[in-house]
Amino acid sequence: MDYQFKAGSIPLLVSMPHVGTDIPDDVLAAMTPAAVDKQDTDWHLVRLYEFLGEMGASVLSARWSRYVIDLNRPPENTNLYPGQDTTGLCPVDTFHREPLYREGRTPDEAEVKRRLQAYWKPYHDQLRSELDRLLALHGRVVLWDAHSIASVVPRFFEGKLPDLNFGTADGKSCAAGLSDAIVARAQGGDYTIAVNGRFKGGHITRFYGEPARGVHAIQLEMCQSTYMDEDAPYGYRADLAAQVQQPLRAMMQAAADWVGA
Template identity: 75%
Template structure:
């Protein structure tokens, strides 16, 4: 399978497009040791969000590494942040500008078009199908796009990133009531710093599927990995840190589902 999926019973779907670590052998043979490290993976999110099954949420998690194809980029590879540096649909380097491919093997547009039906479209077909199923059942649904990133990536932002970064495409991907219900919980605590529509406003999934008038309300959460794991290889999960942030994640995702029910 190209993803791990579990259908739930409440109006909440949590998407994890960057947790995948698999790279097909034919591509791995052309890649560098930096690619094999897979440092830009959204590590351990399925474990961090392990409470979702008991909550009754639907979950969709990628199998393929973002180095194969980025599920959170538009298929036509337009830049979601015009004027700012970002990695593309088929990345050619890491967040720290390390080449992913040996000389002469960088994917061109033709290669990107080859990979779309193989690795990109299956995830999005499942995402669309689950949203349609949930809409038929509930009328209103929340799509929560879950991400994490190293707290310091000079290529993309100065200094340390806030711990919790919410994106709603500047308010267009969800009703303000959903944003308020989720962010209110985040602002009520003092352990973690919070930003809304800052450096991260939501990627392709949030912007494309978030259609409030059609009943789908999308919100992205980009978390600093320092809140739950070691940010250097081998990128270990830190249960002592994770158990501090998990109750807040549970409160926020439950608030999102409760808002959809109302």
């Protein structure tokens, strides 16, 4: 199976496109040792969001590493942040500019197309299918795209990133009432917050978020320093995670309440 999926009973779908760590043998054979480290993975998010089962939310999480193909990039590989540096559909380097492929082994156009069909399409087919199912049952649905990233990545932003970074494509991917309700649950605590700052939402948020159709999408990019060790071996910090899970639960509940779950 190219992903893990559990159908829920409420109109809330949580997508985790960057948690995958598997790399097919034929792809790995062309890669450098930097790829084996998989440092740019959204580590431990399934564990961090483990309470979703109790809520009755649907959960879709990736199997394959973002180094194989990035599920949160458009299939035509357009830059989601024009004028800013970013990694592509089939990344050729890490967030720290370490090459992922040995010389002469970067994927060509045919290989990119193959990976789109083999690894990208199954995830998005399941995502669309579940959104359609929930929409048919409930009339509207919230799509929550869950991400995490190292708190300091000079390639993409200066200094330390805020702890919780919400993206709604500058308000286009969901109703203002939903994002306001979610962000309100995050405020007043120990975590710094940004809304449509450096991260405005990737392809999944922008493409599937159709408020007029009843699909409301929001992305949360969390600093990994809020729940884990950011250096290898990237250990889960249960003490930190327990603290951030409190506002995270509250935010997810706000989304469920807003959508009428």
